[in-house]
Amino acid sequence: MPIFEIDPDIRKAETLPADFYTDPAFFEISKEKIFARAWHFLGRADEIETLKPATILPGLLDEPVLIVKTSEWLSCLSNVCTHRGKILVEEPCQASLIRCRYHGRRFLLDGRCISMPEFEDVDGFPAESDNLAKLPFAVRAGFMFAGLDPVDAFRVFVDDAAERLASVETAGLRLTATRTYEVNAHWALYCENYLEGFHIPYVHHGLNEVVDYGSYTTETFRYSSIQTGFDEKGEVAARYLFVFPNMMFNFYPWGISVNVVRPIGPSKTEVDFLTYVRDESLLDVGAGADLHTVELEDEAVVESVQQGIRSRFYTHGRYSPTREQGTHHFHRLIAEFME
Ligand code: FES
Ligand SMILES: [Fe+2]
Known part of the structure; x- marks a missing residue:
């Protein structure tokens, strides 16, 4: 019997139960079942x-x-x-x-x-x-990855998504800044917030000005997903690649922001932000401009969810079939790894 089951049909599916985030035993199990088996x-x-x-x-x-x-x-x-x-x-x-x-x-x-x-x-x-x-x-593309005992080869983890990003220039990237954010929430709450643009109009008023909510897309692959935001001219404003369970690669006109989500405890997470710049003159433009403000907005909402899921009146939720495909896909992978 699997521990968690997420229906493959998003219209029927229920989200992960609150226990996954609140029970310290699941946090311990996920260390070996998820993180020791990933890249x-x-x-x-x-x-x-x-x-x-x-x-x-x-x-x-x-x-x-x-x-x-x-x-x-x-x-x-x-x-x-x-x-x-x-x-x-x-x-x-x-x-x-x-x-x-x-x-x-x-x-x-x-x-x-x-x-x-x-x-x-x-x-x-x-x-x-x-x-x-x-x-x-x-x-891959000059970035290094290692695993302890990964369930699949690195190419299986990323290649289907990487094909979509083949046009991205990765030569000449320079690490110009690193910063670690501390978030008082479960690591998966942080990731699943990242995995939907559904909240942009409600949570990120500044970002909402530069990303067209209507044309925002999510594609899911075996172990990864790509979200694409377009500007009002229909040009790509940002692409967000997530590689299960905790790596985020954010592609902006100026370069790549890499976020590594590191679970510290059941309600404590650290997120490393590594800024790899190719073209400094574009740093203040569009969706990649004020990442610090967007991050603080995300943290506030994720920490609020951390409080909420402890409630005895909350057990699980449902998904929007048009806006939460990335979160549904992420929960399915968690259920698969935790088996
Ligand atoms: S621990 Fe390395 S030589 Fe003894
Ligand atoms: Fe956000």
């Missing part, structure tokens, strides 16, 4: 020298990894020494070997353990288990 954002490949330590999903999975770049390849290894568990590389650096600073175990850049002082008498050393684990890893 995670690791920034731009051109930001790396040879070795760059990183953390997969800080605050929830907290997995220490090491991105390795050579002239021939790029990969992602465990950043934990296979001897007694020290973090191997603490700062980005250039190196031709990885050497643990605790007792001197040495690894090649491909993760193979090659030597260790005082281990001459150890039976069968080094063995396969002394090598650093290699994580599933992918690079």
Whole structure:
């Protein structure tokens, strides 16, 4: 029996029950069932020298990894020494070997353990288990992604949507700002608000001036969705790509704003905003102009929902078949992963 069932027919479907957001047990289960089986954002490949330590999903999975770049390849290894568990590389650096600073175990850049002082008498050393684990890893449009145990290959997660975004120029993007927002709400409430433009006229008065509500569209794919907002001339004002469960790529005339949603607790979420600019002269134009104001408006409404779903009079809702396809699709994926 699946834990949650969301009818594939949006006209008949009911939204996720309030328990999913309020019961701490479901928060715990979603860590392994959803986040450990998905892909995670690791920034731009051109930001790396040879070795760059990183953390997969800080605050929830907290997995220490090491991105390795050579002239021939790029990969992602465990950043934990296979001897007694020290973090191997603490700062980005250039190196031709990885050497643990605790007792001197040495690894090649491909993760193979090659030597260790005082281990001459150890039976069968080094063995396969002394090598650093290699994580599933992918690079797309210059952005890097890794997973712990993803249910599907990265291309299955994004390729059907990526075809729609083939015309987007990703060369020359520069990370110009990073900022983390703290939201007092469940991570899925934050995501499902992002996944519909239904609320724009009610919540975002400024944004509503530049996005034509009538022509707003949502397309759903296997693990992702794209929302497109047009301006009054019928030109694309913004495109919003969501990759399940927590990555948002917002395409504006000036470049890409990447949002990574990080669950911290059942009613606490952090959202990293990474601003990748291609054309600074367009920063103050249209739907990509005042993202901070839009974010605060979204946070206020999402935090209000967090209060509301605790009510004993709220169990679940229904969907608008014309305006909430993205949210319905997201809930279906949650139900699928939580099985
Ligand atoms: S923990 Fe790395 S060598 Fe001992
Ligand atoms: Fe919004």
